[in-house]
Amino acid sequence: MRPGGNRGWLLRLVIAFGFAQGAVSMARPAVSYRALALGADEGAVGVIAGVYALLPLFVAVPLGRRTDHGRCAPLLPVGVVLISGGCALSGVADSLAAMAAWSGVMGLGHLCFVIGAQSIVARQSAPHEQDRNFGHFTIGASLGQLVGPIAAGALIGGRDMAGTSALALLVAAAGAAVACTSLWRIEHRTAPTSRAKDAERVPVHRILRTRGVPGGIFVSLAVLSATDILTAYLPVVGEHRGIAPSVIGLLLSLRAAATIACRLVMTPMLRLLGRTALLTVTCLLAAVLCAGIAVPVPVWALAVMLAVLGFCLGVGQPLSMTTVVQAAPDGARSTALALRLTGNRLGQVAAPAAAGLVAGVAGVAAPFVMLGALLLLSSATALRSTARPESGTERGAERDTERGAETRAETRAETGTRRGTENGSERGTGAGGVAGARARCRRARASLGRKGDI
Incomplete structure (x- = not known):
């Protein structure tokens, strides 16, 4: 089946990703609440949360290597099983060490699922469809990020924090398992070419030196860091400004809904502006809005800022995927996507730590100024990385045409x-x-x- 021929597989992948991401988004706050109920302090909660991001760093590149030279679909059920198992076992764990271990298993499962899913989208989308298909694919993540925390908040509370957080984790495990119902006929069963089988393994340093790959990784890191820090520090800002937690929750949901809306209209925006201008302008506007959150404004103005900010942040992830895929050398696209995910994980560890240091020195609004500077730098990086005379896909097609011409001449x-x-x-x-x-x-x-x- 030719790439882009039937998009039923993409819809099933979005549904599966929505359930998997929703389970993770529900489980992560539930893990923190359960750890607190078991006697953890703020430092221990940070360590447990960090294990989720740190453990996958050691396996991202090997998984990408394996996917480059084999099928992608087997990683999806493996990821679902690890997510579901990590959630369920976190719910019954009775020690902080066990909580940390199962949090790491959950993060590993999420990594497996995302590498496999992104590689399928890259492999089965024609070059002109990749921006659109990656945009639709990430709608699943946005839906999960929208529903998961709301579900966790509805279940967790009361005097029995340990019991309600355990219940939320078990519900998250069941939600992740539902993803398996959509994992059928997602990957086109095409035999890999002999060139793909015999391709020499591209060194990581060569991938990272390829123009476009480092820029795509950095844009993705900056956008994800902005989303994470916004989620973590907006409640703190609300506490200092007297904004009720329920209002803060609605504001964060508004941000997530705006991100979904952005990805639904990605195709017409790309036709109007092109990838380079769209990525550069949205990162620049997001930088201004992030810095603006540090200024005391009325709640209605904050809602408008967060809606526009969520719309702008919705562009970065899917377009950075396309940038990395089309810039990567032939036979190393899954590895390049794995390196992008590695950068995301490093950002999830380093950005909150840096934000905590900045907040301790300059106040709770200061991390948003730091995010503004980071997004401003990513805007410049996007302009340089995506403004290229030809994409990696076009170069590969050109090389194939040349080889075909040589073969015909010899014949x-x-x-x-x-x-x-x-x-x-x-x-x-x-x-x-x-x-x-x-x-x-x-x-x-x-x-x-x-x-x-x-």
Whole structure:
């Protein structure tokens, strides 16, 4: 089946991703609440949350290597099983060490699912469809991020924090398992080409030096860091400004809804502006809005800012995926996507730590100024990384065309040689028009002449 021929697989992938991401988004706050109920302090909660992001760092590149030279679909049910198992076992764990371990398993499962899913989208989308399909794919993540925390908040509370958080984790495990119902006929069963099987493994340092790949990774890191810090620190800002937690929850939901809306209209925006201008402008506008959150404004103005900010942040993730995929060397696209996810994980660890230091020194609004500077830098990076004369996909197609032309020329030359041998004349090589073929034809005639003498 040709890439882009039937998008039913994409819809099923979005549904599965929505359930998997919703389970993770529900489980992560539930893990923190359960750890607190088991006697953890703020430092221990930070360690448990960090294990979720740190453990996958060691397996991202090997998983990408495996996916580059094999099928992608097997990673999806493996990821679902690990997410579901990590959620359920976190719900019954009775020690902080066990909570940290199962949090890491959950993060590993999420990584497996995302690498497999992104690789499927990259492999089964025509080059002109990748921006649109990655945009639709990330709608699943946005839906999960919208529903998961709301579901966790509805279940967790009261005096029995340990019991309600355990219930939320078990519900998250069941929600993740539902994703398996959509994992059928997602990957097109096409045999890998001999070139893909025999392709030499591209070194990581070469992938990272390829123009476009580092920029795509950095844009993704900056956008994800902005989303994470916004989720973590907006409640703190609300506490200082006297905004009720219920209002803060609605504001965060508004941000997530705006991100979904952005990805639904990604295709017309790309037609209007193009990838370079769209990515650059949205990162620039997001930088201004993030810095603006540090300014005390009325709640209605904050709602408008967060809605526009969520819309702008919705552009970065899908377009950074396309940037990395099309810039990566042939045979290393899944590895490049894995490196992008590694950058995301590093951002999830480093950005909150940096935000905490900045907030401790300059106040709770200061992290938003830091995010503004980070997004401003990502805007400049996007302008440089995506403004390219040709994409990696176009270069690959060009190389394939050149190889095909060489092969056809050689075939014509050999055909001309055979005809020349059979006819005993130099006219046989006329079709090839190659000096080497004429020489072989002369040698063949000489050989025939010697055989006749004997």
